[in-house]
Amino acid sequence: MARAALLLPVALLLCLALAGSAGAARKTVGVYELKNKKGDFSIKVTNWGATLMSVIAPDSKGNLADVVLGYDTVAGFVNGSSYFGALVGRVANRVAKGRFVLDGKAYHLYINDGKNALHGGHRGFSKVIWTVKEYVPDCDSPYITFYYRSFDGEQGFPGDLDVYVTYQLSGPYDLSLHMNATALNKATPVNLVNHAYWNLAGHGSGDVLGHVIQVLASQYTPVDQSMIPTGEIAAVAGTPYDLRRPTPLGSRIGLVSGGGAVGYDVNYAVHGQGFTLVARVRDPASGRAFELWANQPGVQLYTSNWLKDEKGKAGKVYGKYGALCLETQAFPDAVNHPNFPSAILRPGGVYRHDMLFKFSS
Structure with missing residues (x-):
């Protein structure tokens, strides 16, 4: 059932009742x-879904543009279904048949x-109101920290979980994300993802087929027709998934598909251990580029294969291949594949997911 649109201006603060619990605060x-x-690099975020709403960055001539897809108002994100800029969890990506066995x-x-279960369920972390714990806009490295307490049984997941995400401008043109979660009383899977859609020419400027991408991974996890990993960790060598050298997206995109749609929608096994360089993206026309660094074992490359006539910011209409996503993550459906890196967090354990986007032009 479609929900009625809410006309909520961005400039205003909004009061929304927490869904699903009568009389909730x-x-x-x-x-x-x-x-x-x-003043030539900035972001906007909202505590609805801990969502990244905009990223303003200069091109090679100093012209500014918003390089992420999204909506003009928070209402757009409330009602949207594409996860634009959202913080996705408790477990991002897919869990086969929405089922797993943990400790028997x-x-x-x-x-x-x-x-299957996708991106934490019907009401995952992208569809809840987070608490603003700290907001420090006036310093050399401005930041904001959001907090959410996920309760035992939420969307079927076990145990209470304390979750924090911090957005920070850690350098003049650097955007850092720090995601932490602590399991309070039960073991649980955790896989938090930022789902920003990037178009370095500017949101709504057309497709990203001219973007040049490099993904520093020699392996990927093939999937079946339901986008569930087969369990294999395969070599990219000799396949269209090999993006180890800078490659224009348009030169390969017609050779790959996922879930019945032509385009990239695949998890790569990241090179190296710890905090490492994951990918590079450049738009030759504008000169804008970024490096992505992270500390997760995988990264999902998605080329907006399912976007169609989505009305976004400033009246722009987003279409197929209108952006790309690079979601550093645990491997999809890791809870059902013992050979994948574990995504299980034990009581008292702390999950840490760090990302860094280093912009240049």
């Missing part, structure tokens, strides 16, 4: 800006993608 939803000292007990998740 009301929380305020706001929009927050971080800006570098020069079977858990059943909310099914919202065919027969």
